[in-house]
Amino acid sequence: MGTGRLEAFSDGVIAVIITIMVLELKPPEQPTFAALLPLWPTALSYAVSYLFIAIVWLNHHHLLRFAEYPTPRLIWINFAHLFMVSLVPFSTAWVARTRLAAVPVFVYATVFVLVELAYVPFERHALAQAKGKEISPRTRRFATVRALVALGTFVIAMLVSLKLPLWGFGLTCCAVLLYLRPEPPGTGR
Amino acid sequence: MGTGRLEAFSDGVIAVIITIMVLELKPPEQPTFAALLPLWPTALSYAVSYLFIAIVWLNHHHLLRFAEYPTPRLIWINFAHLFMVSLVPFSTAWVARTRLAAVPVFVYATVFVLVELAYVPFERHALAQAKGKEISPRTRRFATVRALVALGTFVIAMLVSLKLPLWGFGLTCCAVLLYLRPEPPGTGR
Amino acid sequence: MGTGRLEAFSDGVIAVIITIMVLELKPPEQPTFAALLPLWPTALSYAVSYLFIAIVWLNHHHLLRFAEYPTPRLIWINFAHLFMVSLVPFSTAWVARTRLAAVPVFVYATVFVLVELAYVPFERHALAQAKGKEISPRTRRFATVRALVALGTFVIAMLVSLKLPLWGFGLTCCAVLLYLRPEPPGTGR
Amino acid sequence: MGTGRLEAFSDGVIAVIITIMVLELKPPEQPTFAALLPLWPTALSYAVSYLFIAIVWLNHHHLLRFAEYPTPRLIWINFAHLFMVSLVPFSTAWVARTRLAAVPVFVYATVFVLVELAYVPFERHALAQAKGKEISPRTRRFATVRALVALGTFVIAMLVSLKLPLWGFGLTCCAVLLYLRPEPPGTGR
Numbered sequence: 001m002g003t004g005r006l007e008a009f010s011d012g013v014i015a016v017i018i019t020i021m022v023l024e025l026k027p028p029e030q031p032t033f034a035a036l037l038p039l040w041p042t043a044l045s046y047a048v049s050y051l052f053i054a055i056v057w058l059n060h061h062h063l064l065r066f067a068e069y070p071t072p073r074l075i076w077i078n079f080a081h082l083f084m085v086s087l088v089p090f091s092t093a094w095v096a097r098t099r100l101a102a103v104p105v106f107v108y109a110t111v112f113v114l115v116e117l118a119y120v121p122f123e124r125h126a127l128a129q130a131k132g133k134e135i136s137p138r139t140r141r142f143a144t145v146r147a148l149v150a151l152g153t154f155v156i157a158m159l160v161s162l163k164l165p166l167w168g169f170g171l172t173c174c175a176v177l178l179y180l181r182p183e184p185p186g187t188g189r
Numbered sequence: 190m191g192t193g194r195l196e197a198f199s200d201g202v203i204a205v206i207i208t209i210m211v212l213e214l215k216p217p218e219q220p221t222f223a224a225l226l227p228l229w230p231t232a233l234s235y236a237v238s239y240l241f242i243a244i245v246w247l248n249h250h251h252l253l254r255f256a257e258y259p260t261p262r263l264i265w266i267n268f269a270h271l272f273m274v275s276l277v278p279f280s281t282a283w284v285a286r287t288r289l290a291a292v293p294v295f296v297y298a299t300v301f302v303l304v305e306l307a308y309v310p311f312e313r314h315a316l317a318q319a320k321g322k323e324i325s326p327r328t329r330r331f332a333t334v335r336a337l338v339a340l341g342t343f344v345i346a347m348l349v350s351l352k353l354p355l356w357g358f359g360l361t362c363c364a365v366l367l368y369l370r371p372e373p374p375g376t377g378r
Numbered sequence: 379m380g381t382g383r384l385e386a387f388s389d390g391v392i393a394v395i396i397t398i399m400v401l402e403l404k405p406p407e408q409p410t411f412a413a414l415l416p417l418w419p420t421a422l423s424y425a426v427s428y429l430f431i432a433i434v435w436l437n438h439h440h441l442l443r444f445a446e447y448p449t450p451r452l453i454w455i456n457f458a459h460l461f462m463v464s465l466v467p468f469s470t471a472w473v474a475r476t477r478l479a480a481v482p483v484f485v486y487a488t489v490f491v492l493v494e495l496a497y498v499p500f501e502r503h504a505l506a507q508a509k510g511k512e513i514s515p516r517t518r519r520f521a522t523v524r525a526l527v528a529l530g531t532f533v534i535a536m537l538v539s540l541k542l543p544l545w546g547f548g549l550t551c552c553a554v555l556l557y558l559r560p561e562p563p564g565t566g567r
Numbered sequence: 568m569g570t571g572r573l574e575a576f577s578d579g580v581i582a583v584i585i586t587i588m589v590l591e592l593k594p595p596e597q598p599t600f601a602a603l604l605p606l607w608p609t610a611l612s613y614a615v616s617y618l619f620i621a622i623v624w625l626n627h628h629h630l631l632r633f634a635e636y637p638t639p640r641l642i643w644i645n646f647a648h649l650f651m652v653s654l655v656p657f658s659t660a661w662v663a664r665t666r667l668a669a670v671p672v673f674v675y676a677t678v679f680v681l682v683e684l685a686y687v688p689f690e691r692h693a694l695a696q697a698k699g700k701e702i703s704p705r706t707r708r709f710a711t712v713r714a715l716v717a718l719g720t721f722v723i724a725m726l727v728s729l730k731l732p733l734w735g736f737g738l739t740c741c742a743v744l745l746y747l748r749p750e751p752p753g754t755g756r
Contacts, residue, residue, distance in 0.1 A: 005196055005250055007572055012204030012390075015579030019587065020208065022653045027661030031668030047650075054646040058639075061572055072247075072370065079243040083236075086211045094216030101220030181639065194385055194439055201393030201579075209397065261436075261559065268432040272425075275400045283405030290409030383574055383628055390582030398586065450625075450748065457621040461614075464589045472594030479598030 006070045006078060010060060013082050018053045021046050021089045024096065045096040048173065049088055055179045056085055056115070062182035063123055066130035074125050081118040087111045100169055105161040109172045113154045120147045142184035150175045195259045195267060199249060202271050207242045210235050210278045213285065231285040237362065238281040244368045245274055245304070251371035252312055255319035263314050270307040276300045284358070294350040294357045301361055302343045309336045331373035339364045384448045384456060388438060391460050396431045399424050399467045402474065423474040426551065427466055433557045434463055434493070440560035441501055444508035452503050459496040465489045473547070483539040483546045490550055491532045498525045520562035528553045573637045573645060577627060580649050585620045588613050588656045591663065612663040615740065616655055622746045623652055623682070629749035630690055633697035641692050648685040654678045667736055672728040676739045680721045687714045709751035717742045
């Protein structure tokens, strides 16, 4: 009775979410390069959100290695996490259609605040199940500090985006990139 | 020859169903907070139905642990169960678009009556395969009583919703929440 | 190096196909029972096609138990089989929208001829990998006869549907139902 | 800690991509054979792209057998590969709607250049993990030569398609077909 099915279900949901977004990328009517140009905000935001959901999966995959048993609590935190992630295609499409307008970027950053708020207890719960020796205190400290920094940056990005949406979007990207490597720097492999 | 593929297929179907619903949440044209407001019935019903399908998965996951062999009967009951669940996005979208009108809420409750009607034999069949000692008589009694109470509540919700749709919707929610924990209260993890 | 990934991929494709069809079932504008009525051809054809794809999965699941190694040939036949199955939502939607008109029912039956034409070598190849004793000559004979009867019925259904679409649709249903139980009658479980 | 989840996730993404394309195939309004005719470019390009993504999966499945551990690098190359593959439905739809016009075919070939550019490091990295004896030098040389030939052909197809789109499309097909069998010719199963 391992976490196999929890992983398989989460993989299914994340796979559908990541590919649903590409449906927004509709081919233009005219067969010209000029007709492709207006697609750039959609293409850019698809690429960015794809990267973000890839990072979500990478960390999910990394953390679930430590969990040994799918406790009800882990299942529910996971559902909350996936729910927040499922809002990414919506906010991505809005940002793309309005070409990075203030309110949509604010909502985009808000969704990542929510994703992070669900991710923090997920990380905590998964690491709590790991045997002591597997995870060094340094790694635990790194996880806590990173979560606080990311959360803070997402909240600042929300506020900034109302005045300077491009800067808010950039800040959101920076905070997500903190999770590019699940482990602390200098860890083997 | 375990139930691995039955689980994997069911996970795939439920993952697609749960993420299809978010497609109803279409970003507004205007980049303003005011433009977000009319989305609240869609957002609310998405959140509620997401929770319900999460509960369906949780119980499905819990029950299939007891089944050891995918008998044709279990496979067919499972297909019937998934069919009923696949109607949830349809009824959710109707409830959202008509902002909780009487007939759509009636249909919403009806879909849950059907989900429950397929779930009862599924639960019976899965528990029947479990070895006697694993499942206490108390747990079996709890399952029967809960199924009857839930079914009764869904039917009452159907009738009530024709006059008082908001109450009907609330009753449906209450009945679903009976399944928030698969096991009887007081059972150790 | 078993057939695990071949199964997982096929499960994914079939899960998406079976749930894509429900997207055709769009909630009506009006919140009345009368507004539900015009949906019956869509609802009926969804139910029928769901049943058919469930039968496809059941037989796929049954057969792959015998295959021990995913030979290139098995993989390609499987892809051809899934391709034909992926046309079912298209023909289902056409039958539903035209309310069982002659040509769409003809196409619907044709798709099942194609599904069957890809299923026959799939069955042959999977059974060929099974060890002799596992599969009795009676079972092999049953498989051959059933395939011929089903194929013949699908072709007759094609021709009939051009004059009598309802009869053609009924014949298609009968032929599919031959696969309701993967094993020959009288076989233990 | 094998590559199981990486495979499962990739299977999910490829399964969704391959079935999303069939959504482009919309049933006509009229229930006549004549109404089916204008669908041929969509149907043809669906069949071709289905074949191509099947080939992508076949090679992905073949290569991941050699990888023993999901290194961060392998995961990221895999995400890049899947991203490029996820653009195939977009370019397929554009080619179909414009009936093989010059610029869409150019974009179609470009997407395959990108798929190949992500596939080459994926192949390298997966084979690097395989133990020396499993993979002969001949197989490694074959992989390198094939990758170069395919890449060259895709680039030529891009250039050709601007003047002669049909030839460009044909060249793209030829290059993809180089991967029809993952192993070098003459290799025993």
